[in-house]
Amino acid sequence: MEIQKKMGIERVKITAGYFILALGAFSMLFPFVWMLLTSFMTQEQIFSYPPVLLPEPFIVDNYKNIFEKIPIVKYFFNSTVVSVFTTLGQVIVSSMAAYAFARLEFKYRELIFFVFLATIMVPPQVNIIPLFFLMREFYWIDTFYALIVPGLFGGFGVFLLRQWFKSLPKSLDEAAKIDGCNPLQTYWYIIMPVSLPGIATLAIFTFVSSWNSFMWPLIVTNSDLMRTLPVGIAVFKGSFRETTEWGQLMACAVISVIPVIFVFLLGQKYFIKGIMMGSAKE
Amino acid sequence: MNQFNYFKNKLNRLAQKDIFWAWIFILPALLGTLIFIVFPILASFIISLTQWNLISAPKFAGLNNYIELLTSNEFYFVLFNTFYYAITTTVLGIIFPLFLAVLLNKNIKGGNIFKTSYFIPFITPLIVAAIAWEWIFDPNTGILKWIFFNTRIEWLYDKNIAMLAIIIVSVWKNLGYNLVILLAGLQSISPGINEASKIDGAWGIKNFVYITLPLLTPSIFFVLVMTTILSFHVFDLIYLMTQGGPENSTMILVYWLYKNAFEYFKVGKASAIAYILFIILFVITFAQWKFRKKWVLNE
Incomplete structure (x- = not known):
């Protein structure tokens, strides 16, 4: 009797837990579902109240219109170029430095590593103004250089990969050395291939944050054709005067969210692992 | 020729050492970090001690910006x-x-x-x-x-x-x-x-x-x-x-x-x-x- 009662309570608890979790998940995803549905509605239906959930009629005009109104294909292209090159560069630069910090012995190693670590703690807004003037001196404003090059550096990648490389057995390097590999060969042929999960973590992180980046591309681009997706859409959003074309904005939002969700679902495992690795640094 | 061999030997010996490789490995990250992060952080502090409207040359203003902020x-x-x-x-x-x-x-x-x-x-x-x-x-x-x-x-x-x-x-x-x-x-x-x-x-x-x-x-x-x-x-x-x-x-x-x-x-x-x-x-x-x-x- 007692046990049955307890089991009953347990079952109620689990059901309640499920209910709360489902409610939470619903409020997380609802804005996206709403956005997707709205992007297929007519302006008339969008502004009707009480709100209608399903598009009726189902139209694709919002998508057609944004392709005519704004260079969204170019924005998409710019964002892709910036994110891909930032990711590639960040992985190469960080992994090289991380390899030296994790596997090689040299003077001032700890001191230099500390400089890298310290840069993580400084808010990015502190250096954004001088960085802007630096870009102007280099004549990089409104070019891909300004959008990509400063994004290649930062302590986070070095830190993350150093943790990873340190966890590999030292015998790997020694075996490679006996086989006549110099450190460059060891790095490229031995360490990198066995570290693919760690590299994937950094790559996904960099890709997503580069794709989503807003303040920097806003500051260093002037011409419409150099804008990245978030900045282009923000300008488009700000251009409405009388009535906002919500359907078209939603269509833009849908287009810009697809690649990150795709990359995330592809590498979800690594992404979550990366977050946990970051939290276990103490 | 002799001198060339001398340098070649020296380079070979250097290549045996970790420190040579270590610097090659960290140089890109270090240079980038110094130019695009450390230098702007320091520059930011110097700019904060000036009055500057982007058109005329910056004028040194000491701690005026900070005082102005903290008293507003x-x-x-x-x-x-x-x-x-x-x-x-x-x-x-x-x-x-x-x-x-x-x-x-x-x-x-x-x-x-x-x-x-x-x-x-x-x-x-x-x-x-x-x-x-x-x-x-x-x-x-x-x-x-x-x-x-x-x-x-x-x-x-x-x-x-x-x-x-x-x-x-x-x-x-x-x-x-x-x-x-x-x-x-x-x-x-x-x-x-x-x-x-x-x-x-x-x-x-x-x-x-x-x-x-x-x-x-x-x-x-x-x-x-x-x-x-x-x-x-x-x-x-x-x-x-x-x-x-x-x-x-x-x-x-x-x-x-x-x-x-x-x-x-x-x-x-x-x-x-x-x-x-x-x-x-x-x-x-x-x-x-x-x-x-x-x-x-x-x-």
Whole structure:
């Protein structure tokens, strides 16, 4: 009797837990579902109240219109170029430095590593103004250089990969050395291939944050054709005067969210692992 | 020829040493970090000591920018907004994920699906979140009006509510990140400990408060530090949803910095704001680090 009662309570608890979790998940995803549905509605239906959930009629005009109104294909292209090159560069630069910090012995190693670590703690807004003037001196404003090059550096990648490389057995390097590999060969042929999960973590992180980046591309681009997706859409959003074309904005939002969700679902495992690795640094 | 061989030998000998390779490996990262991060940080401080409108040459102004800031009412108003936003987002941004993480930790079916759905807002561009939420908040036809039984709330246009609206979006967006970390923390607590405490008669809330929570403090500490730092960085949300309005009620430090630098062209003042932000963050992080001994397990 007692046990049955307890089991009953347990079952109620689990059901309640499920209910709360489902409610939470619903409020997380609802804005996206709403956005997707709205992007297929007519302006008339969008502004009707009480709100209608399903598009009726189902139209694709919002998508057609944004392709005519704004260079969204170019924005998409710019964002892709910036994110891909930032990711590639960040992985190469960080992994090289991380390899030296994790596997090689040299003077001032700890001191230099500390400089890298310290840069993580400084808010990015502190250096954004001088960085802007630096870009102007280099004549990089409104070019891909300004959008990509400063994004290649930062302590986070070095830190993350150093943790990873340190966890590999030292015998790997020694075996490679006996086989006549110099450190460059060891790095490229031995360490990198066995570290693919760690590299994937950094790559996904960099890709997503580069794709989503807003303040920097806003500051260093002037011409419409150099804008990245978030900045282009923000300008488009700000251009409405009388009535906002919500359907078209939603269509833009849908287009810009697809690649990150795709990359995330592809590498979800690594992404979550990366977050946990970051939290276990103490 | 002899000399050439001499250099070749020297180079060969150098190539045997770690230090030679080490510098080759760290040089790209080090140069980039010095040029694009360290140098701008130092330059920022020097600019903060000048008066500069981008057109004429910068004039040295000593600590004038700092004095002007610290004696103006506007600064304290913005500072108050920033702290209000940061503290509320940090507290809510820990409580909600903690609650959900505890529920998810019960080894329920479909846990991964939940985890993924909680995580999706975190990886989406803020512009997407801003558009979706602005439409949800719409006082005329927004879905929130419908959910709240046709109550008209001017979410983004009322100076008393706008900040709350920003906080809601921000907590919604970052919930997944903290959830993953807290869940990892919970999963590292061995099930035996909970079993033992149950035998000792600690069930439910009691078990959570006296057993689970103390064991989770290292994860909570990490989440606290990260969330605090990130909440002082907020820019995109303000820029996209309220532009600091209405009546400056959502004006926070970073947005103010941006306006001063790139709209009012007071670059010296903007740099001073940046440094004050830096100092505030440093002090807070340092204090959190110091006080951790008082409540974090094994510290």
